[in-house]
Amino acid sequence: MTFTQDFTAVGDSLAWSAIVAIIPILYFFWALAIKKMKGYVAGVTTLLVSLALAVIAFKVPVGTALMSASQGAVYGLMPIGWIIVTSVFLYNITVKTGHFNIIRHSVLSITEDRRIQALLVAFSFGAFLEGAAGFGAPVAISAALLVGLGFNPLYAAGLCLIANTAPVAFGAIGVPITAMEGPTGISAIEISKMVGRQLPFLAVFIPFFLVFIMTGFKKAWEVMPAILVSGISFAVTQFLSSNFLGPELPDVLSALVSLVALAVFMKFWQPKTIYRFPSEQHVATDDVVSKENYSGAAIVKAWSPFIILTVFISLWGIPTIKSALTGHYEGTNFILKGVNAIGQALTFMPEVPLLHNQVINGTTGDPIAAVYKLELLGAAGTAILLATIVSKFIFNMPWREWGKTFLETINEIKYPLITICSVVAYAYVTNAAGMMTTLGLVLAKTGALFPFFSPVLGWIGVFITGSDTSSNVLFAKLQQVTAESVGMDPVLALAANSSGGVTGKMISPQSIAVAAAAVGLAGRESELLRFALKYSLVLLFFICIITFLQSNVLAWMIP
Template sequence: MTFTQNFTAVGDSLLWSAVVALIPILYFFWALAIKRMKGYIAGLTTLLVALLVAIFFYKMPAGMAVMSASQGAVYGILPIGWIIITSVFLYKITVKTGQFDIIRSSVLSITEDRRLQALLVAFSFGAFLEGAAGFGAPVAISAALLVGLGFNPLYAAGLCLIANTAPVAFGAIGIPIIAVEGPTGIPAMEISKMVGRQLPFLSAFIPFFLVFIMTGFKRTMEVLPAILVSGFSFAITQYLSSNFLGPELPDILSALVSLFATAAFLKFWKPATIFRFGAEQEMAAASATAKKSSENKVSYTSGQVFKAWSPFLVLTGIISLWGIPAIKLALAGHYEGTNAVLKAINPIGHSLTFMPEVPGLSNKVINTAGQPVLAVYKLEVLAAAGTAILIACVITKFITKISWGDWVTTLGETLNELKYPLITIASVVGFAYVTNSSGMSTTLGMSLAKTGSLFPFFSPLLGWLGVFITGSDTSANLLFGNLQKITAMSVGMDPVLAVAANSSGGVTGKMISPQSIAVACAAVGLAGKESELFRFTIKYSFFLVLIICVMTFLQHTVFSWMIP
């Protein structure tokens, strides 16, 4: 038995089909933003609603719908859940061994101002991790670091999600842009150039926006010089690297330039007043010896500071290595030519990558082109970013001299803390796969494509919707990239601009994606509080995607010279 996707399944009407396809999404919004359900309950019930819509309205056989959900759930555990487990595990090792106290002190030696700490950790360091690893690692690690520094967990998670908008389009060594070249036929370099003429404006704005969210306009202006250094150094590097080097390095280069430029600037410039959170400010005001105690803090040697940071330096090195395309292929058991070095990295070969077909689903779903759709459980063991982080955890065991017993106990504690977030992640990714297999996602995309002359304005919303559903800018580009191209050509819009807008708009949907929300809450110990984080980020997501919509429309109508 096969199932042919029908994008006008409800009454042969695209409009009514789109209304029905919106039901699971609207339910999820209601469950988190209004009903304030725990994340895993909202995820599981949203998956159930999606299954019912797919079966009863889109006429997808129940068995296929369930197996599609299982495919998504497996992907939710590996690689996404695997990254979260190992990221939180690494952080907990540094806490248990006392190394994080030294990390906290070293950051405070640069600045005790919470506004500037957010720029260094959430914006710059998070962007570096996005460029090297992607998936959930940037938010998980940077949010955990902020919590360790003393940030409120909800604030830390929310700020890191918002900061993560700037680098997402070039994440994981440029995979979102490289991947969309296939279905669209547009060279990745051209898309990279166009995205590099959109996102730098957002990247320059995000540091200001982050501090404004934290403290309001007046206190934001107090640190405006540092904000300008952080944002503009990132944005300029992002533009230059994306337009002259390609999509692989903009995040890594921009993040490093921003991080070092801001840190160096803070050696010579300090804000007039140090901003701390409410309770901290009260303690400082009540204590006449606050300044003296600050001066008498324990000082650490450079060797101690280096040792404390070394787990994250090791993490950075291994993740960067894992992200190099040739090495990634070797880790997955695929080699280009007979490179002996790559074969030495993974002498076992294909046995470390398992891709069994999903029973009852693979090649059973027929797309509108009449082609069967392959469905596999993609189980990358060695090549997964989570495995790279686990190796960093093993190396950290020897750096920190934690016993194997405590190491294993910490891992067990991590798994126990993350059991509900893992259920959340598995269910929401399952929901995404059901909407894709049944055709609901494409129905929604086709509906937005019907906006005619206003399509240049609505084009980024396709990317925003795609990332909300799938949790990935890469997946959103693969889902809607070709639809963007075809629609753009029909309404007189440059297809390069449309495809780039899909990626740029998608970055603003990352902060409200169910997967991202679950990852962020898991990292900061807020399992069950996903609704609070969703309510915190959703208004900012709408605001930022509106900026991209206006920008794209202006680039289509007024500033068309910006299109490569």
Template sequence: MQWTQNFSPIGDSVVLSALVALIPILYFFWALAIKRMKGHIAGLTTLLVALIIAIVAYGMPAGMAVMSATQGAVYGILPIGWIIITSVFLYKLTVKTGQFDIIRNSILTITEDRRLQALLIAFSFGAFLEGAAGFGAPVAISAALLVGLGFNPLYAAGICLLANTAPVAFGAIGIPITAVEGPTGIPAMEISKMVGRQLPFLSVFIPFYLVVIMTGFKKSIEVLPAILVSGLTFAITQYLTSNFLGPELPDILSALVSLFALAIFLRFWKPTSIYRFGFESETAATTKNSTTQNYTGGQIFKAWSPFLVLTGFISIWGIPTIKTALVGAYEGTNPLLQFVNVIGHALTFKPEVPGLHNMILNGAGEPIAALYKLEILAAAGTAILLATIVTKFIVKISWSDWTKTLGETLDELKYPITTIAAVVAFAYVTNASGMSTSLGMTLALTGSLFPFFSPLLGWIGVFITGSDTSANLLFGNLQKITALSVGMDPILAVAANSSGGVTGKMISPQSIAVACAAVGLAGKEADLFRFTIKHSIFLVLIVCIMTYLQHTVFSWMIP
């Protein structure tokens, strides 16, 4: 028997219904920020609260609610959890074989300053991984690198989450932008242009803000030239690529330009003093760190090879034509891609979710498909796994030690993966029951103030789903319809959904769990959430003000 979503089940009021829909979200905030529960407990209990609200308040059949949770849990394990497992595994291989010591040393030869290391790895390298892979890969890998360099794990995770703000809207080869073209009918190029006229302002600001959080205002000014090189090169490239090339390449090209520009700049400019954390002393810039050694170019290249191989595989996996072959949907004549297509087809499974597929009708009376998407070969985690196999031969580790390290990784990540599965299940229950839509419809009632509140829809959407793509699909059309009703340009509204969403990534339960898993802080999710929440609120307010000004004062910026 089919069930129709009701977005105003409480007293026929969408506002009252939205207040009830807020309960699981507020509970999650309380569980982490105040009660400081372990991540997997907070995630599982939040899922339970969401199930109760969906069934009791929204009238969703219990069976459907439970099955929507299973759909989310499966997605939390593949592809998201799979990325975390393989990313951490790759990092552990470099540590176990001593290669990471050489990587650490090579970064120290560029700069021993923790502020500049954060810009190189968390901001630039993390943005590259966001553009190539998305999901949890950029935070997982860049945070692990920073911890290996000597950063406090909590700081490393928090900094990487914050740095990941600028590139999220164009992540995974521009999927958040290209995906929202379908439900809205607005060309992806137009949305890309508008997002490219919002995010560059954040891209300039984020490097400075990141260093201020690390060291305070005074010590940030000491490295202002480097911050400007990092932020401006990224922002200018982001604007140019998003406005003249499209949504696919802004992250990758901006990250590479920023990374190389800063590395070259640091060959000619040094800060007056080297900043280190706590127990580390602050010395003159010319003082050589006692831990640095002279390695040959070949040794350094070998040490970085696992991450170069990783970058290669992820980049290949992101090429649109290859992506179609990896899921068994390639229709061309290239013999190599045809071969990949056969394997991809054999390793792609999309079974219907029992009792849920086409059983829920949305507000328009249309059935909602519900499938378990198991795209094993196409998953970014599989690309990273292949990188670990190549790495096995590069670092010359035995198969027994390789397998043992994988086992250690799986054991370490059992609770974080449980957390991820639980919070993604919570997101799916929230969407399937209609709770997310109730929240969106309530914000849409703000009328003439909607241009200010528009980014908050994206912020809420990414908090719930953990994905800018999902938030755009969830609220993109609502943004368009509401914008037309209040006299706002729909291109600005849809872009604001994506731009506002990027600021919610750092507090998304999925992102928190991924970051903690990567740096060995399983069970400390509450501490990381408390670290990021205030920055997330501050940054989304900046996007709200920016969007309102672009609607009222700077409307010439809208394409």
């Protein structure tokens, strides 16, 4: 039984349909921020609300709605949930074997100042992981590292969510940008150039914003030299690489340059006063940094899980290798052909019953394919799992202890996994019903003000789907067509969708669940949402202003 999306399903009115479509979003905010439900309860009930509205208001067949939810739940487990499990597992291995103490010491040896540590770990290292892997790995790993260094779990998670805005558009080797080329026919390099003329402004601001949130203006001003080194080095590299190299490497290069620049700078400059959290003001300096002197080899060994992780996820992100890992390699390289055979055996893409080609796109009239995408070898989480196996041998960890730690990790994050699966399922239900496109069509009615509201589409898309890539695929064509109708450059509209989307990443239910799981805050997702929401709106407004100015006053910035 086919279902054709109807964007005016409620009373034959786009306005009424949009009001109904936004109810699940408002409910989720209410459930977490006001009612303070546990994350998995808010996620499951939001899914139920969206299913009811899809069936009753948007006339989606019950079977179609339920199977779209199942497709989302499977995607929530693989690859998203798999990344979270393996990321937290890798961190737990370093803690269990005692090597995290050495990691902590090595960071503190650069600086004991908590402000600089946040810049090094949350901003630079997190951006590197975003560029290499994307999904939930950057927030999960960097937040866990900050907690290990002594940060309050809520602050650690919140700061990493905010820091993860600047690199998201170029995450996972530029996939969010390249994903827009197919639906629109606009070259990915042109979109990359435009995004690279928006996000560097945000990248310069984010380091200051992080420290300001932590300490206030006065304490942030004390480390302004370090903030400027971190932000400017990142922004300049992001601009140059996005405009001259393409969308694949801006995050990786920017993060490395920023990380090295700040670490070197700290060898020649230190703040006049060392900032620590109020709860640790009584701790003497000699107590904060262990008097034990670790050798360079010991430090490298302690960091080796994350070095290996970086190597693996970087390899997994290379297009040719990625195609082999997922069974789609068509070249002649003997090794890659062997990997491709294994990838094919471990890739399962069965059609979703009652859903595959049963939903007709209300805009194009084409049937929408629906499969359970299970790329077991090609998933980023598998790359992280391999890093845990190599780390087990480096640390001489018994298999029994390794397995026990893995089971403990799963038990630790079982509720966040439920949250993730339910909110991704909710996203798939709203997409199948056409509820997301309905909201997009309302914003497209803003006419001359569309350049200002264009980033809001991306923000909504990422909030719902948890992915800048998904948001870009969902709204790219709508952005392009609407921009052309109101006299806005389509390249700017596509860039705005991606740039606006990055500001929604920090409050996406998936991101909130991932961050909470990584720092042991399962069940306290509402606190994290309240922490991040206001900052998300501030940064979104910042992108809206930039886009509006670039469309009307600073048009020379458009490539």
